[in-house]
Amino acid sequence: MLSTVVVLKMTSDPHQPLHRSKLILGSCDVTSWTGPGPVPRDKLLQEIENKHGLFCMLTDRIDSEVLDKAGENLKIVSTMSVGYDHLDTAEIKKRSIKMSYTPDILTDATAELALALLLATSRRLLEANEAAKTGEWKAWSPFWMCGPGLQNSTVGIVGFGRIGQEIAKRLIPFKPKKIIYYNRSEKLEAKQIGAQRVCFDELLSESDFISVNCLLTPETKEIFNEAAFKKMKPTAILINTSRGGVIDQKALIEALQNGTILGAGLDVMTPEPLPLDNPLLK
Numbered sequence: 001m002l003s004t005v006v007v008l009k010m011t012s013d014p015h016q017p018l019h020r021s022k023l024i025l026g027s028c029d030v031t032s033w034t035g036p037g038p039v040p041r042d043k044l045l046q047e048i049e050n051k052h053g054l055f056c057m058l059t060d061r062i063d064s065e066v067l068d069k070a071g072e073n074l075k076i077v078s079t080m081s082v083g084y085d086h087l088d089t090a091e092i093k094k095r096s097i098k099m100s101y102t103p104d105i106l107t108d109a110t111a112e113l114a115l116a117l118l119l120a121t122s123r124r125l126l127e128a129n130e131a132a133k134t135g136e137w138k139a140w141s142p143f144w145m146c147g148p149g150l151q152n153s154t155v156g157i158v159g160f161g162r163i164g165q166e167i168a169k170r171l172i173p174f175k176p177k178k179i180i181y182y183n184r185s186e187k188l189e190a191k192q193i194g195a196q197r198v199c200f201d202e203l204l205s206e207s208d209f210i211s212v213n214c215l216l217t218p219e220t221k222e223i224f225n226e227a228a229f230k231k232m233k234p235t236a237i238l239i240n241t242s243r244g245g246v247i248d249q250k251a252l253i254e255a256l257q258n259g260t261i262l263g264a265g266l267d268v269m270t271p272e273p274l275p276l277d278n279p280l281l282k
Ligand SMILES: O=CC(=O)O
Pocket: 058, 080, 081, 082, 083, 084, 106
């Protein structure tokens, strides 16, 4: 049987955004989007009709509208991402369509990025760099641009899957006092790493640093809200490398402006990219 597949993929070639090639994957007839940027919604809806498979990116919302357009041929939806909150999993399951994703591909990269954000935020790297460039830096003074250190600190990790665990392992050389985590289930690996499972409230109130690494699901949507920020230490630093939706962004802005928490290092936000006048960019 000749399968038809839509591949939504971003490349830098602006001249050939939609690419059709027959028989390049064995017996597949592949239609791919090559950019620039994510595939426009109307293009996706048009091209998905009667396809057997869809390979998408995290920028493509795959919901009942797309699935209806695809029709009964569609057998598999696959996403090039670790998170799959852009897939309506209930709808996909209801229609007996298989799903796949790419866990582990970004484990090390995300763990490194979380550490980079944590150190850059606590050690005020970007502020200091800006001050050096603008002339704000006039002379050395003992407490200028000081920030909290990891040594003897308590680090809380929200979501202790592959990425959370790799972050914990990378934290150990920085000599934290304690690594605690909040996760639906106890993780066997935690013992070896030396991390302790706690409830969400305890993680909030005990942590000097919090790294968010959970999936965005209905349960985790905006778990960092006004009430959560109020339970955190005023010296706490929040790092988010999961999804912007885990944080109530308006509440975060207020928490930063009011000094409810000290700082935030964000790899993800809502929307992406942020409008340039968003207070988070200040
Ligand atoms: O954010 C990246 C991913 O989910 O792969």
